[in-house]
Every structure is written in C-alpha cells, then in structure tokens.
Amino acid sequence: MEVKDFKVSISPREAAEVLEKHMDEDVLGEILDAYELQTEQVEVVMRLFEKYYMRSSNRATLTFLASNLDGVTHVHLAAGGGGQGMIFRFDWGAGEDFVELAEDALRQYMLE
Known part of the structure; x- marks a missing residue:
C-alpha cells in the first residue's frame, strides 16, 4: 500500500475536479465512488478510483481525500488492492504508480 499526504493551494472540490479530469483523460482510471x-x-x-494494471494482472484502487478543516487544503492519497493472490500482497509497483499519477495531476498546486 502506498500513501502520500500534501497540501494544495486550491479547494478540496477543485482538487477533486483536477484529479477526475486527469484520471479520465490521461490515466484511464475509473471513478467508483464519490462523497x-x-x-x-x-x-x-x-x-475512489480504480485502474487495471497489466504488470500485476489486477486492479488497483486509489482513495483521494481532501479537506480544509484548518483553512488549508490537505490531500491524502492511498492506493491498494493491486497485489496478486490471497497471501502475497506484492503489487509490482502498481500502488506506487497510481499514487504518483494522482500526485502529478496536482503537482502545480502543491504548497511547500
């Protein structure tokens, strides 16, 4: 499982819209749920996004959570589910790749 946390200069909803557009146009990730x-x-x-990774022969999920509880938009990304089999959770880098794709979409808005 891969996890990243960072702050952005746009609102949580704007961050979600940027990510949705990137997933739809460039990454071919499918949105499974929105709240x-x-x-x-x-x-x-x-x-909640899902994407098929050929290298792991499985689907990986990406959870995006953004909030502005303290006045600044915090983004939390967590990827999982890309591993093979019931025992082995090794995903051949699919989770890390999925998080990096989302991070790249929001990079121009990152703070610090």
Missing part, C-alpha cells in the same frame, strides 16, 4: 461534505467553513471530498 462530499460541505458546511459554510469546511469542505471534505472523497473519491
């Missing part, structure tokens, strides 16, 4: 929670001050956005 949003918004109040006057706080926004939380979740997306």
Whole structure:
C-alpha cells in the first residue's frame, strides 16, 4: 500500500475536479465512488478510483481525500488492492504508480 499526504493551494472540490479530469483523460482510471461534505467553513471530498494494471494482472484502487478543516487544503492519497493472490500482497509497483499519477495531476498546486 502506498500513501502520500500534501497540501494544495486550491479547494478540496477543485482538487477533486483536477484529479477526475486527469484520471479520465490521461490515466484511464475509473471513478467508483464519490462523497462530499460541505458546511459554510469546511469542505471534505472523497473519491475512489480504480485502474487495471497489466504488470500485476489486477486492479488497483486509489482513495483521494481532501479537506480544509484548518483553512488549508490537505490531500491524502492511498492506493491498494493491486497485489496478486490471497497471501502475497506484492503489487509490482502498481500502488506506487497510481499514487504518483494522482500526485502529478496536482503537482502545480502543491504548497511547500
């Protein structure tokens, strides 16, 4: 499982839209689920993507979670499910690749 956390200069919803467009046009990742929670001050956005990786002969999932609870948009990416078999969870780098594809889509908005 691969996990990344970083901050971006756009809203959680905008970050989700950038990622959705990138997944749809460039990565061929399919969106499986979407969830949003918004109040006057706080926004939380979740997306669940799936992509088939030939190198692992399996599908990998990517969970995107963005929130602005403290006024800055935090992005959390977690990939999993790309391993082969019931015992071995080795995914031949599929999880790391999926996270990097999402990170690349948001790179121009990253802070720090």
